[in-house]
Amino acid sequence: MPQKKVRKLIIIFSILVICGFTSSYLFLRHQYAKKFNTGAELVRKDSAVLTTLLSEKIDFESMENVSAEKAFSGKRSFKIESSIEYGFGINKEMNAIPGYQGLKNIDIEVKCWAKKKVEAVYVLSVEDKDGKNIYWESKPMNGDKTENWRNLHFTFNLKPETINPAYIIKLYPWNKAKEEFYIDDIAVNYQGMGIPVPVGQSSTSNFLYDFESNEGLTGTESIKQTVAHSGKMACDLTGGREYGPLVVKKMTEVSTSLIKKITASVWVYPMTDKPNAVLTASITNSKGESVFWDGKSTENKPFPKNQWTKINASFSVPPEKISLEDKIQVNVWNKGRTDLLIDDMEVVYGEGADRKGDVSTIDANSIYEKKFSPQKNKPPFRTIYFSKQNFNYSSLSGFTPNDEFIVGDFIKDKSNLDEIICIHDGKAELFSFSSTTNEFTKVKGKVLSVDSLLKIKKNSEIHDFTFFKPTDITFSGDYYGDNKSEIVKLNMDWRFDLKLVQEERGGYVILGNIDFKGYSNDYNPKYYEFTKIISGRFISSNQSTLIVISCNCSDADFNGKHCNQMESNTSLPNSIGLYKIENK
Amino acid sequence: MNKLSILKFTQRLVIILVAIVISYSCNNNTSSDGSSLKCEDFTLQNFNPLENWQKDSAENKTIFIDYDNANGGFVLPTVKQQKDGLFSFEFEIKNNTSSNQKFFYKLYYQNETYKFPELDSSTNKEHQYAEENFYGSWENTSTLFKEISLTADNNFHKIQGNFRIIGNPRNEERYIKNGINNRWQRNPRVGKYSFLLVVVSENDLKNIPAYIQDIHKKNNEHFANPYYYYLFGEGKQLKNSIATKSSGTLKVIAQPNLGNGIYVNDNVYGGKDYDKSFFCATCGQDSNLFKNAPLQQFINYVDISTKMDNIPVVADVLKDNYSKMDYNWNKSFYTKDELIPTIIQTAKHPCQTVFSDAKEKKVIIKNPGTTYGEWKKESVGIITRHGLTYGKFRVKIKMTELLNKNNVWNGLTNAIWLITQGGGDWNFRRNCNKNGYMATYWGGSTDKRVPAVDYTEIDFEILKTPPYCPDNTFPPVYKNPNDNNKNINSWNVKLPDEILNTDDKITVACTNWDMACSEPKDFGIGCNPVDYKGQTYYAHRWDQNYRALTEKKEETDDELFAGKFYYFEIDWRPTEIIWRIGPSPDKMREVGYMNDKITSIANNQMLLIITQEYHNTKWWPGTPYAQDNIPFPANDIPGEIYDLTIE
Incomplete structure (x- = not known):
């Protein structure tokens, strides 16, 4: 590096260091210290995951006394007139939310139409059964766009002390300035940690009982150390013993709606010929009455003696006979009372949740007749691929999504390329790309002031929430290298949702979904649990590119924002890559 | 050798000779080899069902189905494959009597690879589905047996004829619509075909049912398989008749270009x-x-x-x-x-x-x-x-x-x-x-x-x-x-x-x-x-x-x-x-x-x-x-x- 440049850098660094290195360092040290907490025992994350416990949607289409004047979807919406102080309210008893014990937040999306900016707020109130307020929070419903439907998005975090089965959650708009506006399509997601499941699958509907522990089972006296299909324990149904351990689940524990199917499997080790063991599923209602029973037997099937053989079963459940209050029992009935062992019983309740969202409005005929034309900002979008560039990334291998990054052309040289300042563990470091060696290298120099750098970063963020969500992360750049600017928009609320957006006549147009190419194996950045994107003109002054840092996180309560314990996953190792659009 | 042994040997010899005489005498003779066949009134020899096809191959011959211009149904052979589009068959016959005689003959063919057996061994009757077999004879089913007049010259006379294998060989009404015989609706099957030559005396001809002579006709709403009739059924009892099944076969293969x-x-x-x-x-x-x-x-x-x-x-x-x-x-x-x-x-x-x-x-x-x-x-x-x-x-x-x-x-x-x-x-x-x-x-x-x-x-x-x-x-x-x-x-x-x-x-x-x-x-x-x-x-x-x-x-x-x-x-x-x-x-x-x-x-x-x-x-x-x-x-x-x- 030329000496002039180094000198300039040293001057910049020194000024920043004087401004506030010490205080920032201490602050960030506290924030990021946990990153290297290698001594902590790994929490088995699969046992509890952040998931949607219950979803509700209100579109007002089937309600009376609602407005037909305008609607975001369908023909009706809820009109909040100037005489009304409290708008349409949602009341939900906590015990009506499956797995309410793990409730962490309530995520609300609502469409709002107003002639002018409103001062109304959206309220979350938690009350006990006597109406005493336990918790209260509000979020402003204002927005820049008027006389248009706006998407409002709120997330209310709930503290553990606000969780009680007897408490009632209330959600409503408070028209405190007595204005007139409309709301439509309220979508509420009650999110929380799923109930513990004893299987390596993060779902409340998949269960594996390997009999190494009795958790989740009743009638476990037959479980003992013996010949086992896995581990050391199995269920011993010898000496005429008729019933194996029972799995009992309340319907609401495993599904938010009535299930239509139960599938199950178990390994059977007969000690005699012709065993007759029946894998059964039954349902009893709240009165204890049996409303459903079905079973599948090993009889007349190939179950050789002294050998583990699996039996799978699928039971169709008649929805008209069951309710959410019912209990589901699954077990093995040794009907033939011959000597046998069973192990590794797996139960899957239901057929999986429906996809989110509304039904597609695409006219299939328009596709068949090749007349399909995409509607502005409505899916399906084109896919725009960013390809991974084949560089040596070793100097960036210390980057994690926990780090903060600032991008700019800090080194005034002929290349006009952007450099990256990485704020990591309270320490700022500068990295630049060398087109000679085709790699990023750390620029040697003094440590930068973290506080002031963060201020620079915040100033560059977009705050237009008429199109963007508050949880969107945005970058602007010339990604096609055509002297036009685009915006990359990342939202991780539900999925890795990366879009390329163009500003157009004061608004925004989604050009397409961004996906990646050129990565090894399965290492598509969008599959990782924790991803951070840095955008800049790193390798070319004419074209912006993305550096994507992708990691997995083993924190039990990982919220997608900060991870204490990065996870090394052999099938999806933490990775970093620079991606650019190859062709327009 | 003692007397008893000589007696027993003589008895056995007589039995064998009698058996030979009976088998070559005057009922329906069937044979599948090339040797001469004799009944009281006549003798047959050298039956060759495909005289003009693959002359170098005596026994198993092959023909590939001609797909050109075949929308009306497959024909074996086509004019592209054989001049005149016909197979020719031949056999030799000798009048064994001392007077001029009329004999009658008919050639049948049947697909052997994809057939039900003619004889149902459990009932010893014609197999229920033998009528479904693909068999035929003269293209014009109303042509019954063809006549041969032979003098008593103690010589073999060569008889020649032509035939071809076509769809709907029984000319069944099922495949005829508006007067058009849609032979393509019952195409000849692939696989091996056998050929059955039946020669009968004038008297025996009278005893052969019309539905056998004319394969278009039915017996009690069903077609009767002629192979069953001659080889296993009543036809086998005809006194002065010979039904001989060719030893050679014709293999039909479809291999469209x-x-x-x-x-x-x-x-x-x-x-x-x-x-x-x-x-x-x-x-x-x-x-x-x-x-x-x-x-x-x-x-x-x-x-x-x-x-x-x-x-x-x-x-x-x-x-x-x-x-x-x-x-x-x-x-x-x-x-x-x-x-x-x-x-x-x-x-x-x-x-x-x-x-x-x-x-x-x-x-x-x-x-x-x-x-x-x-x-x-x-x-x-x-x-x-x-x-x-x-x-x-x-x-x-x-x-x-x-x-x-x-x-x-x-x-x-x-x-x-x-x-x-x-x-x-x-x-x-x-x-x-x-x-x-x-x-x-x-x-x-x-x-x-x-x-x-x-x-x-x-x-x-x-x-x-x-x-x-x-x-x-x-x-x-x-x-x-x-x-x-x-x-x-x-x-x-x-x-x-x-x-x-x-x-x-x-x-x-x-x-x-x-x-x-x-x-x-x-x-x-x-x-x-x-x-x-x-x-x-x-x-x-x-x-x-x-x-x-x-x-x-x-x-x-x-x-x-x-x-x-x-x-x-x-x-x-x-x-x-x-x-x-x-x-x-x-x-x-x-x-x-x-x-x-x-x-x-x-x-x-x-x-x-x-x-x-x-x-x-x-x-x-x-x-x-x-x-x-x-x-x-x-x-x-x-x-x-x-x-x-x-x-």
Whole structure:
């Protein structure tokens, strides 16, 4: 590096260091210290995951006394007139939310139409059964766009002390300035940690009982150390013993709606010929009455003696006979009372949740007749691929999504390329790309002031929430290298949702979904649990590119924002890559 | 040697001599060798049924079916194959009497490879279905026996005649409409033919029933098989008659030239206008193709009620390193409004996706790639134009691979199948005498039952789906994914072990559509074992009204579809269907077997179809990859057909 440049850098660094290195360092040290907490025992994350416990949607289409004047979807919406102080309210008893014990937040999306900016707020109130307020929070419903439907998005975090089965959650708009506006399509997601499941699958509907522990089972006296299909324990149904351990689940524990199917499997080790063991599923209602029973037997099937053989079963459940209050029992009935062992019983309740969202409005005929034309900002979008560039990334291998990054052309040289300042563990470091060696290298120099750098970063963020969500992360750049600017928009609320957006006549147009190419194996950045994107003109002054840092996180309560314990996953190792659009 | 021994020896000698005299005396003599045959009134020798065909080959002769200009039905031989388009036969006859005599002769032929035995050994009567055998005689069935006048000169006289093998040899009314004999509706069968020469005295002729002399006629509403009559039945007792079955045979093979073009039939487009811009010399509708093309573009039947909501992803599953993780993410993380509502497509531009290569005598089919906004999964295939009953249908083919290197399925089903030539009454399968057939192919389980239908189908369908049998591990228990992007394991769920254990395998499903006829004595539901040549196959039927019986065998995708080609064979016989696959015709192995004890076997005329088709996976319960969650194809997916031989 030329000496002039180094000198300039040293001057910049020194000024920043004087401004506030010490205080920032201490602050960030506290924030990021946990990153290297290698001594902590790994929490088995699969046992509890952040998931949607219950979803509700209100579109007002089937309600009376609602407005037909305008609607975001369908023909009706809820009109909040100037005489009304409290708008349409949602009341939900906590015990009506499956797995309410793990409730962490309530995520609300609502469409709002107003002639002018409103001062109304959206309220979350938690009350006990006597109406005493336990918790209260509000979020402003204002927005820049008027006389248009706006998407409002709120997330209310709930503290553990606000969780009680007897408490009632209330959600409503408070028209405190007595204005007139409309709301439509309220979508509420009650999110929380799923109930513990004893299987390596993060779902409340998949269960594996390997009999190494009795958790989740009743009638476990037959479980003992013996010949086992896995581990050391199995269920011993010898000496005429008729019933194996029972799995009992309340319907609401495993599904938010009535299930239509139960599938199950178990390994059977007969000690005699012709065993007759029946894998059964039954349902009893709240009165204890049996409303459903079905079973599948090993009889007349190939179950050789002294050998583990699996039996799978699928039971169709008649929805008209069951309710959410019912209990589901699954077990093995040794009907033939011959000597046998069973192990590794797996139960899957239901057929999986429906996809989110509304039904597609695409006219299939328009596709068949090749007349399909995409509607502005409505899916399906084109896919725009960013390809991974084949560089040596070793100097960036210390980057994690926990780090903060600032991008700019800090080194005034002929290349006009952007450099990256990485704020990591309270320490700022500068990295630049060398087109000679085709790699990023750390620029040697003094440590930068973290506080002031963060201020620079915040100033560059977009705050237009008429199109963007508050949880969107945005970058602007010339990604096609055509002297036009685009915006990359990342939202991780539900999925890795990366879009390329163009500003157009004061608004925004989604050009397409961004996906990646050129990565090894399965290492598509969008599959990782924790991803951070840095955008800049790193390798070319004419074209912006993305550096994507992708990691997995083993924190039990990982919220997608900060991870204490990065996870090394052999099938999806933490990775970093620079991606650019190859062709327009 | 003592006296007693001499006496016993003499007795035995006399018995043998008497037996010889009796056997060569004056009842109907039958012989299958070339030696002379004698009865009281005459002697026959040197019967040669195919005197003018492959003269160098005395015994087993072969003829390949001429597909040119064969829309009216196959003819053996054609004028291209033999001058005058006729086989000539000859034999020598000597009058054994001392006076001039009239003798009468008739030549019959019968397909021997695909026939019911003439004699039912359990009843010692004519087999119930021997009348279905493909046999014929003079083309004009009203020409009965032909006359020979012989003087008593003690010399052999050569008699010569001509015949040809044609469709509808009995001139059955079933195949005649508006005065036109649609011989193509009962084409000559492939396989070996025998020839039966019957020579009778004037007196014996009077005793031969009219329905034997005239094969067009029926006896009690049924045709009578002349082979049975002469070789096992009353004809055997005729005093001065000889029925001799040729020792030599004629093997008929169908091997259409795949470079002779693909015809496009307007009918499959329902009379609507369609794009003809892709027509070319080897694919289209010109008169040459109409007359000579052995194939037609096949348009799959699409059930419009089976709409898919497909993920909006366009990818080349086979080449893009598409993984199970890709599949799982796409399955969990698209919203409903992002999905593409569609049904499986069929070719709207005939000749765009099927090609007949005249130079290399092969056919290429391609499922077209698609793009954003077009989003289609289009099935593609060809169908033969000439129907046959029975045969060993063997194709040499390079179909698309179905699994990629990550063993993810591309959603296609490679199918080699036989389907009814349709047509209604003329092509009805044999009546079902117990509960009847389900009336339609597409109806549900409450469809009415009818005694006869024309629907028949025998399939190879090769796709990624688990076996149904043994049913202890069916259906697989698939974990439900959970769309939590903060935890990979929640959405990237592992497939069950029984699926992963055969991850690189696809299933060869062998199916016979018997339309749920429960007449076979071992008709069953669920999984039922069938033993054949030391192997046990499991035949599966969902319920009493399910129209098809299926056997499944798992095979590696690479072996069947990653090589240069592979052979697939459906051996459709009167009482059995055998499915075979292999790397060469001499290394075929059985992968499926059914017989008439468990399923009703088609006896009507069918066509062969070869397709790469997209199925709704709801048809295949337990399939690990749902069609809706498999991307649209980014690139064309080709398959090449090198040879079709039916023998």
